[in-house]
Amino acid sequence: MNERAEFVMPSLGADMESGAVAEWLVKPGDRVRKGDVIAVIDTDKATIEVESFHTGTVESLLVGTGRRVPVGTALAVIVGTPPAAEPVSPEPVPARPLRKRARPRRPTPARLPTPNAPHVPSPVASPLVRHLAEQRGVDIARVRGTGPHGRVTRADVEHVEPPPQAKVSPRAKASPLARRLAAQFGVDLADVHGTGRAGAIRAQDVREAAERGAGPRPPEAVEEAARPPAEPVEVRAVPEADLERRREAMRQAIARAMAKSKREIPHYYLSATVDLTGALAWLRERNRDLPVSRRLLPAALLLKAAARAAAEVPRLNGFWVDDAFVPGKAVHLGVAISLKGGGLIAPALHDAARLAIEDLMAALKDLVSRARTGRLRGAEMTEATITVTNLGDQGVEAVHGVIYPPQVALVGFGKILDRPWAVDGLLGVRPLVTVTLAADHRATDGYTGGRFLGIVDRLLNQPETL
Amino acid sequence: MTPQQARELITSALSQVAPDTDPAALPRDADIRDALELDSLDFLTYVQTLSESSGCRIEEDDYPAFATIAGGADFLAVHAT
Amino acid sequence: MSAATTTYREAMREAIREALRRDDRVFLMGEDVGAYGGCFAVSLGLLEEFGPERIRDTPLSEAAFVGASIGAALGGMRPIVEIMTVNFSLLALDQILNNAATLLHMSGGQLNVPLVIRMTTGAGRQLAAQHSHSLEGWYAHIPGLRILAPATIEDARNMLWPALEDPDPVLIFEHGSLYGMSGQPRPGPVDITSAALRRSGKDITLIAYGGTTGKALAAADALSAEGIEADVIDLRVLRPLDDATIVESVGNTHRAVIVDEGWRSGSLSAEIGTRIVEQAFYQLDAPIQRVCTAEVPVPYARHLEEAALPQVPSIVAAAREAVAS
Known part of the structure; x- marks a missing residue:
């Protein structure tokens, strides 16, 4: 059949x-x-x-x-x-x-091949299932999990017919955290040098591999070899006329999305001023002993605070679909990235609220560089649950943003400026940032938005917890 | 490191973060962040690239020197071996 | 309460004295607690101060006096029972497990048993196998009990009163090697629900309780000198376990060493390790390490006893292994 x-x-x-x-x-x-x-x-x-x-x-x-x-x-x-x-x-x-x-297997809802449906970015499986997959020559990355949160179960692996020419490579010995980070960064564990006992791969090994750019995973070498040599595989230079066409097309796409947003979404706007004295001091202290490649930017703290606040206020994290709010399964933080030569794109940092701050920084660098070289992945384009725009580098003080539909909120950060600020009855000069929230009034009310900004303020005042 | 070598490292690093531009044509005292539209992440990448290619440790306190090509070249000429 | 230097033993005595003064339903009962002043001298002088009605010497029959205390608690009193060591508490296990821990549930919520049982646990003083075991993990298995393990002078001073206020049975395990520890307790009150982070570090989580807390802190000092910074969690409450504190710490450090003076097999350390795997599997960056007592009856000879118990060097070695593997 x-x-x-x-x-x-x-x-x-x-x-x-x-x-x-x-x-x-x-x-x-x-x-x-x-x-x-x-x-x-x-x-x-x-x-x-x-x-x-x-x-x-x-x-x-x-x-x-x-x-x-x-x-x-x-x-x-x-x-x-x-x-x-x-x-x-x-x-x-x-x-x-x-x-x-x-x-007895839990009845699995039919998964229709709707490209719009958010899909699980990477497989999560228990050590046993990974072991079984290795024995059977099944590539676990290609198995759709039916367990909770898309976990690949033993039954899933057992039901996969091993590919006839499957080459069984020894499974890399890696810690659970290292596997999770590798999936997050798109790093292939086969490319990572493990420094643990018996060559075990640990989180730091994956971080270093991600820094060096060992990923994303290239197409299977077998497939590479099978491809006829005539097929062009090198990156071609894009002619100027094409660039111009793409810029124009992107303008049109932005125009459609933003017009739809302003036509359909009743925005409300809130703003708050946050004192970053503590956050910047903490950052400075932390960066002091680190090589440049591992230093954090204030942007990483701002993004992490927004992601954590979105996790605490789930009504702002999700989509408005068919007259109802659908909460996001995790905080996939859309990051507005301006492209050289004009245009804007807002791909997702997956599960940003739960990324450690140094991992978030690494993921951000990776995302921005791929957005600008034009190699984002499908899931990154469709899965953002809330977006953050940071126009601070332009010297802008506050951003009153337009929500990216079908999301229900957009967070803006302005430039960090030294300003007079009263603390305990005394006037001092402090680094301040204006945080704004544009939110969909169909999904939430100002009270909820206010709570969100309050949490961002609280988190930025406890940078060590971020 | 000679000033000439430092300038070459800088031009090369700038070409990497701003591929569609011609950093060699910039005035030596222009603010590169404005001229090349670098955001904070680009600037960090720029400093990181320079730190690695010159083998010279660059502290956050030293960042202001790298706002211009001249400032960066002077810094590297003094501090890089 | 003064901030003068005191010992764990004196802090415990002061806690009992305070309870006796605050609530006339409270009384202390156990073997040699009166005239002799307690086998570990915790209740020294209390008989003279409060009289034989409230400081009651009992026959050598754990089942009888623990059973009697359950009856007293049901009758509206607030008994504090001292059992000499956890080894002897096994004689009263039927009363503790089948009556104290179960009556609330079997009566459909009608009968609370507001009882506090204190006992000594642990080894390290050459008292041989029948006086040296750490069986608190067994009690931590039993629903219906709250299990406390004060490791600091503050907790020795301040855990008793909230334990008496608990409407259900509470067991307090005092590690025998701690009685002579001295320091200046901060005034209470303390909670009897949460674990405490006694030291903060980013590289590894050391989880200990009672008599091993101090060893874990000493190991953390030694590790710090090698550049390994450890979180040290003092569990304080062995049942119900404070999972959140453990999981949060492991979420930060990604590595864990569990120190337990009980035997490894079927131990509290096994329970904690499993909970970490259940709740923080994808945070782990190294296999969990355990430092437990060797699986032998605790030896009498000093060098053998020392070798059988968790010690600072073995904790340091386990932490190094976790950081390296």
């Missing part, structure tokens, strides 16, 4: 209407697994690597590179393998002979 599935132009943001395939990473006859990056898509805003939602063999490519087509247009046909070998098929899991000690 072979199923034909279409790989369609995904929607990589509420404002995206069309896109073009910049590069195919597969050709007819190639075997692909769910989660493989198979194409590079040019949207109006960025160049994004897009993953397959199906497992099977590529039958045909329907759209050549460079042609702009609307979201939803079929781009390729993938002939699926029988469902038993497919971890999660588009239909509800069909009945199949159960193993002898099969445990």
Whole structure:
């Protein structure tokens, strides 16, 4: 039983209407697994690597590179393998002979291949499941987890048919924290040198690898070799005319999203002034003994405070969809990044509230550099739950922002300025920042917004807890 | 380090953080953050690149010297070996 | 309360004296607590001050006097029972487990047992196996009990009163090696719900309680000299465990060493390690290390006893291993 599935132009943001395939990473006859990056898509805003939602063999490519087509247009046909070998098929899991000690499985909701649906950025699995996957030659990164929070379960691994030519590489010995950070930074553990006992990889090894830029994971070497040599793989210089076209297209995309926002979202605005004396002193003390590569910027503290506050005020962290608020599952902090030569993009820092401050700083550097070189990933474009804009570098004192739909809040930070400020009845000169909140009045009221700013203030006054 | 070597390191570091510009054409006393539209993260990357390529430790207190090409070159000429 | 120098023993005595003065339902009962002044001299002088009605010597029958104290508590009194060491408390285990800990539930919430039982625990004084074991982990297994382990003079001075105010049974474990410790207690009150962070560091979390807290702090000093900064958690309350403090600390340091004078197998250290894995698995950057008593009855000979117990060098070595692995 072979199923034909279409790989369609995904929607990589509420404002995206069309896109073009910049590069195919597969050709007819190639075997692909769910989660493989198979194409590079040019949207109006960025160049994004897009993953397959199906497992099977590529039958045909329907759209050549460079042609702009609307979201939803079929781009390729993938002939699926029988469902038993497919971890999660588009239909509800069909009945199949159960193993002898099969445990009752929680009914899994059918996961339709809707490119808009937020998906889990990286697999989380227990040590046992990872061990089993290694034994069976299954690449766990390509298994869709059905356990709580998308965890890959033993059953998920057991239901994957091992690829025929699977090359079994010894599993890297790494701590749970190191694995989590590697997934966060897109670092391949195979590229990391472990400094622990018996070469175990520890968190610091992953941080250093991320600094050196060991990631994101390149396409499988096997696939690389299978590709015909004629296929261009090097990065091509973009002609000036294309750049101009892209700038224009991005302007249009921003125009659509912002007009939709102002048309539909009843914004309310709040602002607060926060004294950063303690935060900057703490930062200075912390940075003093560190090499430049590990120093923190004030921006990292501001972002972390906003993320933590969003976690504490969940009504501001999520989406307004179909006249109702849908809370975000975690705080994926959209970071507004201005692009050289104009334009704006706000990709997500995943799970920012729970990132340690040095990890957040590393993730921020990585995100900004990839946003500017045009290699963001699909999940980063669609999953932000609240956005922060920081125009302080321009000398702006306060930002009254426009919410990025369907999010319900936007946080702004202005320039950190030395100003007269009364403390305990005495006037002194203190570094101050104006924090603003633009929020959707359909989802929350000013009281909630006020609480959010109060928490940001409190957190920035306790920098050591960030 | 000679002033000439320092200037070369600086020009090269600036080309990395602001790839579409021509730092060599900048006036030596122009504020590079304004001229090249560098944000704080770009500037940190710039200092980091310079610190690594020159082998010279650069403290946060020294950052103001690097606001201009001339200031940075003088600093490196004195402090880098 | 004065801030004068005092000992753990005197702090405990002062706590009992205060309770006897504040509430006339309170009385102290146990073997040799009166005329002899207590086997560890905790109650020395109290008989003379409060009289035999309130400082009651009992026969050598733990089951009888603990059972009697449960009856007194049910009848509206607030008994403090002293059992000489945790080893002998096993004779009263039936009363503690089957009556004190269960009556509230079996009566559908009608019968509280406001009882406090104090006992000595732990080794290190060449008292041999029958007087040296650390069985508080067994009691921490039992729902219906609150288990306290004061490790500081403040806690020795201040934990008794909130324990008496608790409407349900509370067991206080006093490590025998602490009685002579001296210092200046800060005035109370203290809570009997949370663990305390006794020292802050970023590299590793040392988790200890009672008699091992001081050793963990000494190990942290030694580690600091090597550039390893440790959080030291004094559990204070062994049941219910304060998971939040442990998980928060491990979330910061990503490594943990658990120090427990009980035996490793089926111990409190095993419970804590499991909770860390359950609640902070993805924060761990190294295997959890445990420093426990060797799995033998505690030896009498000094050098053997020292070798069997958790010591500062073994804690330091476990922490180094966690940081290196």
